[in-house]
Amino acid sequence: xxxxxxxxxxxxxxxxxxxxxxxxxxxxxxxLTNLDTQYPGLxxxxxxxxxxxxxxxxxxxxxxxxxxxxxxDAKLNDGDTVTVLPAVAGG
Amino acid sequence: xxxFDSLLDACGNxxxxxxxxxxxxxxxxxxxxxxARNPTGSIKDRPAVWxxxxxxxxxxxxxxxxxxxxxxxxxxxxLAMVAKLHGYRLVCVMPENVSAERTQLLRMYGAEIIFSPGxxxxxxxxxxxxxxxxxxxxxxxxxxxxxxxxxxAHYESTGPELLRDLPTITHFVAxxxxxxxxxxxxxxxxxxxxxxxxxxxxxxxxxxxxxxxNIDEGYVPELYDATVLTRRFSVGTRDAVLRTRQLVxxxxxxxxxxxxxxxxxxxxxxxxxxxxxxxxDVAFVVADGGWKYLSTGAYGGTLADAETALEGxxxx
Numbered sequence: 007x008x009x010x011x012x013x014x015x016x017x018x019x020x021x022x023x024x025x026x027x028x029x030x031x032x033x034x035x036x037x038l039t040n041l042d043t044q045y046p047g048l049x050x051x052x053x054x055x056x057x058x059x060x061x062x063x064x065x066x067x068x069x070x071x072x073x074x075x076x077x078x079d080a081k082l083n084d085g086d087t088v089t090v091l092p093a094v095a096g097g
Numbered sequence: 098x099x100x101f102d103s104l105l106d107a108c109g110n111x112x113x114x115x116x117x118x119x120x121x122x123x124x125x126x127x128x129x130x131x132x133a134r135n136p137t138g139s140i141k142d143r144p145a146v147w148x149x150x151x152x153x154x155x156x157x158x159x160x161x162x163x164x165x166x167x168x169x170x171x172x173x174x175x176l177a178m179v180a181k182l183h184g185y186r187l188v189c190v191m192p193e194n195v196s197a198e199r200t201q202l203l204r205m206y207g208a209e210i211i212f213s214p215g216x217x218x219x220x221x222x223x224x225x226x227x228x229x230x231x232x233x234x235x236x237x238x239x240x241x242x243x244x245x246x247x248x249x250a251h252y253e254s255t256g257p258e259l260l261r262d263l264p265t266i267t268h269f270v271a272x273x274x275x276x277x278x279x280x281x282x283x284x285x286x287x288x289x290x291x292x293x294x295x296x297x298x299x300x301x302x303x304x305x306x307x308x309x310x311n312i313d314e315g316y317v318p319e320l321y322d323a324t325v326l327t328r329r330f331s332v333g334t335r336d337a338v339l340r341t342r343q344l345v346x347x348x349x350x351x352x353x354x355x356x357x358x359x360x361x362x363x364x365x366x367x368x369x370x371x372x373x374x375x376x377x378d379v380a381f382v383v384a385d386g387g388w389k390y391l392s393t394g395a396y397g398g399t400l401a402d403a404e405t406a407l408e409g410x411x412x413x
Binding site for chain 1: 217218219220223242274275297299301302304306307311312313314315316317318323326327328329330331332333
């Protein structure tokens with residue numbers, strides 16, 4: 007199971023400057039745990055101490071917001087692309 | 098009756114048109130709500146009229162007052178028109194990386210513009226406007242991101258119009274910026290239509306726009322309530338441009354790029370319904386026309402060229 011993860015500019019200090027990294031996991035929670043072993047500190051920037059997704063972080067599986075797919079329990083399939091973005095306003 | 102006493106009275110009641118060529122089947126239909134047919138050419142005329150009227154009713158605005166607003170363009174243009182007709186001065190805080198036409202239109206309507214840094218997008222404009230508001234306590238910041246009259250404009254006008262024109266509506270798809278359209282229409286339709294799906298399409302810009310210093314500088318509009326939504330899609334520049342071109346080529350509707358992003362999400366849910374063998378009436382918002390974006394050059398050339406042309410721009 008290989009998941010491509012796109013990392014925003016502001017978190018690339020954790021990935022050695024890499025824009026796209028690869029991780030594994032059956033769910034977003036598993037994926038973030040796996041990524042944290044490769045890139046220590048990354049998970050703590052995305053997950054709060056209470057264990058939920060950070061308010062100002064959006065995570066998408068194939069362009070769909072995981073908060074509407076079960077949040078951290080959202081299921082992953084081989085070949086999925088996960089995108090992490092900071093929350094920005096429009097209008 | 099298509100006669101109105103003033104331009105402001107001509108706000109809303111926009112056409113809902115079927116898209117027979119883009120619809121997946123005769124039982125899964127797409128419908129476009131043509132918000133470019135509002136007085137200043139975008140959906141933002143509705144919140145602009147509602148927010149100014151609400152501030153007047155509350156005694157917050159008096160003739161001669163100065164309105165201050167962070168905006169990436171359409172809200173500013175709409176407010177500038179209403180402000181001109183009601184006798185207010187308007188100061189807009191706008192990211193420097195928006196299309197040239199938006200600046201020209203604002204100035205034509207007599208608005209003053211203070212530019213905020215491009216990196217950081219609208220977040221930076223909101224932060225700068227808050228700072229300016231502190232320095233000018235007599236200025237009135239309507240703050241579209243937190244103003245309940247923004248969402249109420251859609252609860253009281255856009256939502257009822259959609260249900261009147263399409264009683265069989267199953268899905269509503271709109272762009273997610275201030276979240277006003279989705280919150281207002283979404284709440285209205287959820288009260289009236291069992292099983293209605295409310296779908297958000299959020300523009301995903303080039304990287305420069307996300308150049309915040311850290312995650313804690315992110316921003317979620319105060320109006321946003323995730324429980325109103327069913328699904329939320331992030332749509333990249335390439336898909337938005339592709340769909341914007343498809344809409345004009347196949348159905349003859351010339352729209353801005355945010356509409357392309359919305360259409361992309363609308364097609365996704367429509368095809369989901371078709372694959373599942375369900376009937377569906379999917380209504381989506383055409384937020385504005387393409388006129389204000391011609392200078393970007395993104396309507397011609399290859400998709401890669403268009404993506405490059407829009408890199409670093411707030412195209413929605």
